[in-house]
Amino acid sequence: MRINLGRVVNDIEQLARFNETPGNGVTRLSFTKEDKEAREYIKKEMKKIGLEIYEDGYSNLFGRREGKNSNALVIMFGSHYDSVINGGKLDGVLGVVAAIEIMRVLDENNIENFYPIEMVAMNDEEGVRFGTGVSNSRSMAGLIKEEELDRAKDKKGVSLREAMIEFGLTPNLEDAKRDENSIKAFIELHIEQGPVLQNNNKDIGLVETIVGLDRYDIKFKGKAGHAGTTPMDNRKDALVAASKFIISIEKIAKNIGEGTVATVGELKLSPNASNVIPGFVEISVDIRSTKEQNINSVYNSFKNEIEKIKKELDVDIEVIKTLYTPPVDLSEENIKLMENISEKLGYKYLKMNSGAGHDAMNMAHITPTSLIFVPSENGLSHHPDEFTKPKDFEKGIELMLNTIVELAMRYDNE
Numbered sequence: 454m455r456i457n458l459g460r461v462v463n464d465i466e467q468l469a470r471f472n473e474t475p476g477n478g479v480t481r482l483s484f485t486k487e488d489k490e491a492r493e494y495i496k497k498e499m500k501k502i503g504l505e506i507y508e509d510g511y512s513n514l515f516g517r518r519e520g521k522n523s524n525a526l527v528i529m530f531g532s533h534y535d536s537v538i539n540g541g542k543l544d545g546v547l548g549v550v551a552a553i554e555i556m557r558v559l560d561e562n563n564i565e566n567f568y569p570i571e572m573v574a575m576n577d578e579e580g581v582r583f584g585t586g587v588s589n590s591r592s593m594a595g596l597i598k599e600e601e602l603d604r605a606k607d608k609k610g611v612s613l614r615e616a617m618i619e620f621g622l623t624p625n626l627e628d629a630k631r632d633e634n635s636i637k638a639f640i641e642l643h644i645e646q647g648p649v650l651q652n653n654n655k656d657i658g659l660v661e662t663i664v665g666l667d668r669y670d671i672k673f674k675g676k677a678g679h680a681g682t683t684p685m686d687n688r689k690d691a692l693v694a695a696s697k698f699i700i701s702i703e704k705i706a707k708n709i710g711e712g713t714v715a716t717v718g719e720l721k722l723s724p725n726a727s728n729v730i731p732g733f734v735e736i737s738v739d740i741r742s743t744k745e746q747n748i749n750s751v752y753n754s755f756k757n758e759i760e761k762i763k764k765e766l767d768v769d770i771e772v773i774k775t776l777y778t779p780p781v782d783l784s785e786e787n788i789k790l791m792e793n794i795s796e797k798l799g800y801k802y803l804k805m806n807s808g809a810g811h812d813a814m815n816m817a818h819i820t821p822t823s824l825i826f827v828p829s830e831n832g833l834s835h836h837p838d839e840f841t842k843p844k845d846f847e848k849g850i851e852l853m854l855n856t857i858v859e860l861a862m863r864y865d866n867e
């Protein structure tokens with residue numbers, strides 16, 4: 454039983470055609486014309502396989518292969534098919550086309566699965582249009598609230614709810630929510646989006662933990678003034694304050710170690726003129742770690758640092774928390790299973806962490822979850838040149854196929 458790599462490559466190329474920015478990477482935002490076209494393609498392929506197709510109250514698109522016991526827990530796998538602006542062909546899509554291909558192979562080989570098997574295609578993982586993010590998996594895990602559908606708006610002021618209705622859906626969060634004891638396992642295949650597998654010459658990454666993410670906006674309020682006439686000891690320079698903070702947070706993260714990272718990636722400066730002392734600076738802070746205590750340590754240290762800077766420079770500093778997701782551990786049992794299968798197949802694997810968020814982290818709230826990485830050429834992603842060699846992603850799909858067969862056939866403990 455083997456997958457057909459040619460069909461997978463074709464699916465990837467076909468889906469890349471549903472694109473708002475041809476010639477400049479792939480742009481396929483949620484609940485748009487391109488989303489609908491991609492969705493129709495996925496439905497058409499699922500129909501050919503004879504899967505039972507259904508959609509829930511949050512646009513999650515499923516293809517179900519019935520099990521010998523139709524009431525047994527579901528084995529689910531899939532990923533997202535929305536993209537960033539000018540992104541690549543593989544981010545998310547690889548996991549969706551892998552799911553389609555696995556369903557084809559199960560059908561061609563008349564696999565008699567005890568457990569029902571469902572593939573899922575999700576359309577709002579990147580969250581670019583509405584500033585949402587991993588919202589499909591949040592809907593399945595019951596981690597999204599009604600008010601978000603109205604609050605989240607695109608650049609034209611269209612709310613998420615309005616866009617869903619325009620798309621032909623009747624939003625129903627209760628319907629999308631999955632019962633905590635209804636899914637036996639969730640598996641997502643994804644490109645690594647980093648250089649670790651390639652640098653270590655590995656075929657497969659088995660993710661143990663998805664890092665937690667803590668995000669802040671920090672506003673430094675000083676006093677704008679003439680750059681020539683305001684003496685150095687009479688200034689409230691917001692940029693000097695922000696700079697001291699940026700230097701300190703780098704040290705804080707390095708001191709805590711254990712892979713803890715902290716990044717200031719955005720900076721707004723006002724008035725932003727060469728002859729004016731900066732009166733106002735706003736920065737973003739992004740902190741990630743596999744351990745909650747390390748995230749808390751960064752926060753506590755930077756709060757102390759802010760108090761020091763306030764006193765030293767007599768500026769006002771406001772800290773606003775914008776996002777928090779805790780670190781998520783994935784299924785150890787299924788990692789062991791995948792290690793065994795990788796060894797049988799002769800694949801070189803690496804147990805690793807994911808520094809990026811994925812739908813898998815939400816699914817882990819309701820079911821034992823796995824995330825399989827395949828190498829990203831030069832670690833590049835969210836870029837038109839994002840690339841993985843077909844013979845590299847073939848291994849990830851083969852591993853997922855064999856894992857699903859193994860999980861679907863085991864009925865001794867049920």
Ligand SMILES: [Zn+2]
Binds near residue numbers: 533544545578643
């Ligand atoms: Zn992705």
